[in-house]
Amino acid sequence: MKIISYNVNGIRAAITKGFLEWLQQANPDVICLQEIKAMEDQIPVAEIEKAGYPYQYYYPATKKGYSGVAILSKIKPNNIVFGTGIEHMDFEGRNVRVDFDHLSVMSLYLPSGTNMARLDHKFMYMDDFHNYINVLKNEIPNLVICGDYNICHEAIDIHDPIRNKTVSGFLPEERVWLDGFMKSGFIDSFRHFNKDPHHYSWWSYRAGARGNNKGWRIDYGLVSEPLKEKLKRAVILPEAKHSDHCPILVEFELI
Numbered sequence: 001m002k003i004i005s006y007n008v009n010g011i012r013a014a015i016t017k018g019f020l021e022w023l024q025q026a027n028p029d030v031i032c033l034q035e036i037k038a039m040e041d042q043i044p045v046a047e048i049e050k051a052g053y054p055y056q057y058y059y060p061a062t063k064k065g066y067s068g069v070a071i072l073s074k075i076k077p078n079n080i081v082f083g084t085g086i087e088h089m090d091f092e093g094r095n096v097r098v099d100f101d102h103l104s105v106m107s108l109y110l111p112s113g114t115n116m117a118r119l120d121h122k123f124m125y126m127d128d129f130h131n132y133i134n135v136l137k138n139e140i141p142n143l144v145i146c147g148d149y150n151i152c153h154e155a156i157d158i159h160d161p162i163r164n165k166t167v168s169g170f171l172p173e174e175r176v177w178l179d180g181f182m183k184s185g186f187i188d189s190f191r192h193f194n195k196d197p198h199h200y201s202w203w204s205y206r207a208g209a210r211g212n213n214k215g216w217r218i219d220y221g222l223v224s225e226p227l228k229e230k231l232k233r234a235v236i237l238p239e240a241k242h243s244d245h246c247p248i249l250v251e252f253e254l255i
Contacts, residue, residue, distance in 0.1 A: 113168030
């Protein structure tokens with residue numbers, strides 16, 4: 001099973017930039033999207049179905065043009081879960097999960113901490129989400145949480161760790177949380193295969209950051225420990241340029 005995760009920064013904008021053509025070429029079994037920034041009736045679902053994804057699950061934010069996650073699949077899932085049941089998380093459309101025979105896949109969009117109020121909200125979300133996942137793992141041990149975590153884990157995951165140490169996304173407290181989340185039973189699939197620096201998944205639109213590869217690795221495919229032996233490959237796909245993020249891919253050998 002090949003799974004891609006992609007913060008598209010507006011699904012309609014990404015489609016105008018060739019996202020659907022790229023999707024057909026990439027040909028994942030499942031793609032997790034973040035920041036769709038659209039209600040379902042604003043999305044060309046028929047075109048997406050023609051591109052090979054008949055099973056489409058959208059979880060937009062209550063606020064139009066903001067946040068929102070989705071999962072598109074070639075395979076019919078056994079079960080779909082929208083949100084977490086935690087109100088302060090769900091109205092912003094940040095979690096959707098599909099359950100298949102051998103594993104479950106979640107699309108996650110963790111908040112950014114753009115100001116102090118949002119940073120406080122982010123920490124509350126992170127704590128509540130970790131508690132939610134700790135319970136969920138007992139029910140679903142084979143869990144893949146793909147998405148935009150809005151946190152760089154280590155200094156290797158950001159182009160300038162010194163200057164960014166006081167910026168949300170690389171704050172010590174955020175990194176400690178992500179480290180603890182991983183150590184609670186998840187594998188950073190990309191780092192499982194690749195220990196090299198200069199691999200990023202998001203670049204600012206400012207000052208030619210992407211052309212100069214001054215980026216941040218904030219998109220992850222975290223894989224629960226029971227799936228470790230099934231991991232086949234995990235890569236970042238920086239050649240896809242429909243967003244300020246690029247996609248990440250994780251592949252499993254399930255049989």
